[in-house]
Amino acid sequence: MLRATIDADVFREAVDAIAALVSECRFHVDSEGMRTRAVDTANVAMVSLELGPDAFEVFEASESALGIDVTKLKNIIGMVNRGDPLMLSIPEESQRLNLAFQSYQYSLTLLDPNTIRKDPNAPTLELPGKVVIEGAKLTNAIKAAAVVSDKIALGIDPEARVFFMEAEGDTDNIRLELGPDDVESLADVKARSLFSLDYLKDMAKSMSRASQIEIGIGIDHPVRFTFEIAGGKGRVIYLLAPRIEAD
Numbered sequence: 001m002l003r004a005t006i007d008a009d010v011f012r013e014a015v016d017a018i019a020a021l022v023s024e025c026r027f028h029v030d031s032e033g034m035r036t037r038a039v040d041t042a043n044v045a046m047v048s049l050e051l052g053p054d055a056f057e058v059f060e061a062s063e064s065a066l067g068i069d070v071t072k073l074k075n076i077i078g079m080v081n082r083g084d085p086l087m088l089s090i091p092e093e094s095q096r097l098n099l100a101f102q103s104y105q106y107s108l109t110l111l112d113p114n115t116i117r118k119d120p121n122a123p124t125l126e127l128p129g130k131v132v133i134e135g136a137k138l139t140n141a142i143k144a145a146a147v148v149s150d151k152i153a154l155g156i157d158p159e160a161r162v163f164f165m166e167a168e169g170d171t172d173n174i175r176l177e178l179g180p181d182d183v184e185s186l187a188d189v190k191a192r193s194l195f196s197l198d199y200l201k202d203m204a205k206s207m208s209r210a211s212q213i214e215i216g217i218g219i220d221h222p223v224r225f226t227f228e229i230a231g232g233k234g235r236v237i238y239l240l241a242p243r244i245e246a247d
Contacts, residue, residue, distance in 0.1 A: 002090040005058040008080035017206040030063040048237040055233035067111030127216035129191030132184035135210035148172040155192030
């Protein structure tokens with residue numbers, strides 16, 4: 001059972017964060033809110049989302065796992081006007097998610113959770129490099145790098161005390177360095193890993209809205225992006241595996 005009302009912009013932000021990587025997932029709902037964790041089909045990237053009950057105007061839920069077609073859900077809530085309330089409901093024993101907004105009433109058939117890939121375990125990662133940066137700065141750098149290459153290196157140079165992002169193409173290259181005055185915080189730990197820009201561009205659509213993003217990086221390790229949504233009442237974590245550089 002689920003009965004909830006939420007600002008459409010808040011729910012759209014949550015769904016967009018998931019849709020950046022996967023087309024279907026399990027939503028786990030209970031008295032603590034909504035949450036999901038899923039990996040993309042290539043097992044390269046993972047998204048984890050938590051949306052607390054205080055992110056909703058009304059929230060009542062019994063513990064259950066809902067199979068959600070994320071693409072369909074994204075398309076439906078894309079029709080809701082900014083700031084309008086969105087009502088979600090699943091009656092007892094029902095296999096349909098009802099969405100009501102304005103004069104529309106949608107009924108979205110839930111997927112069988114058993115047909116969706118098993119929720120991945122959260123990996124234990126030691127990522128000593130830490131940077132806290134504005135979402136706009138990070139996403140602008142990703143867009144700039146995509147002009148010259150399909151991959152980008154993220155790292156920290158502890159001697160120069162900078163967080164850097166650099167991309168090299170066949171003929172062109174770009175490098176951005178941000179010092180302590182340009183970021184919210186910076187750990188002076190050596191780090192550098194290479195990542196696919198295709199994935200980062202998809203993630204950037206959600207990260208661009210965040211006032212702050214915490215980046216965790218290491219040496220040839222995955223990168224972790226953590227940021228708040230719903231005015232601090234929700235959280236998103238992206239993990240992206242590194243690309244292996246050829247010698």
